[in-house]
């Protein structure tokens with residue numbers, strides 16, 4: 510049987526657009542043609558187009574006219590509008606994380622830190638509702654690009670849960686590094702928050718996913734989040750923070766540390782840490798404590814490969830691992846970081862959905878649960894960590 514032909518476009522020409530393009534070119538199930546790109550400026554659009562041998566589109570609508578799948582690789586504040594536009598045309602939007610959020614009240618002097626988090630939660634839930642309504646009316650579906658769901662470590666745990674029918678009692682995990690590179694990160698009106706949403710969404714969604722898997726395996730229906738308790742801090746903004754340059758510290762109105770503790774519908778729990786203050790490369794892991802087994806999912810670093818380099822400059826043109834401060838000495842060098850993070854696997858699954866109608870594990874319900882949990886987390890944090898219910902949509 511010949512492979513289905515799928516035409517794709519990318520909106521955004523930055524960091525995530527590059528790894529989406531790489532992954533789209535590795536798709537095996539379908540014959541994918543990446544037609545073109547549209548980004549904010551003519552320069553960035555054309556630069557990306559020339560580098561990757563695709564067309565530059567000055568206008569998003571012109572790009573949408575000729576594609577079946579749209580990779581949405583722009584700041585979170587734009588996700589809803591672009592995804593809704595794609596869905597209205599029957600185009601499958603692959604939406605980068607976080608699905609959506611609350612991006613302020615349009616006031617010039619809006620500041621996320623100190624803003625009403627009750628209002629933020631209402632705004633975020635309204636945004637999800639609009640996206641779900643657009644999906645319900647479309648022939649296409651939202652494909653939520655949470656790569657942790659497709660990471661090989663998390664998928665191995667899915668298999669263990671399905672085959673052993675284990676009960677997860679507690680999960681704990683983290684995503685952390687020394688600061689996001691994206692210029693939009695640090696501004697609440699573009700990113701919808703700080704560490705809790707920007708980084709915490711990854712281990713949180715993996716935890717929400719595994720509890721769904723457990724529920725499916727044991728009862729035929731997912732176990733979903735019920736309440737959340739959270740604390741947030743802006744450590745790099747403390748007046749006594751000692752800035753010696755290793756940690757990004759120019760955040761405008763976001764938190765750089767978050768602890769999010771979720772209680773599920775069955776009373777079991779997950780605790781997720783997210784921060785921008787951890788040196789030594791990314792620290793992405795999730796540990797699962799079940800009644801019948803225990804699993805430690807090390808997404809990055811992992812010790813599958815370790816290198817010792819006595820002279821920094823020897824590795825100048827060798828990629829070692831994400832956000833490492835130095836290539837000298839011992840390193841947990843990643844042999845295929847994209848694969849360990851689940852990027853090619855998620856994009857393969859999304860093209861199977863677009864081309865052949867397959868179900869996806871990372872869908873709009875999982876994405877909506879994540880955003881609903883996080884914004885109830887922000888309400889909790891604003892109230893010193895009081896337990897808050899999670900509104901399921």
Ligand SMILES: NC(=O)c1ccc[n+]([C@@H]2O[C@H](COP(=O)([O-])OP(=O)(O)OC[C@H]3O[C@@H](n4cnc5c(N)ncnc54)[C@H](O)[C@@H]3O)[C@@H](O)[C@H]2O)c1
Nearest residue numbers: 521522523524525526548549582583584585605606607691
């Ligand atoms: N899954 C992951 O591990 C991961 C990693 C990084 C980023 N992301 C997500 O990817 C998304 C983009 O982040 P990034 O790191 O690629 O940011 P980036 O700053 O590197 O790139 C953003 C791109 O968006 C474009 N853009 C901005 N406004 C636009 C507009 N109005 N119209 C068209 N294009 C516009 C810019 O031109 C730029 O090319 C975010 O949602 C982020 O959370 C996910």
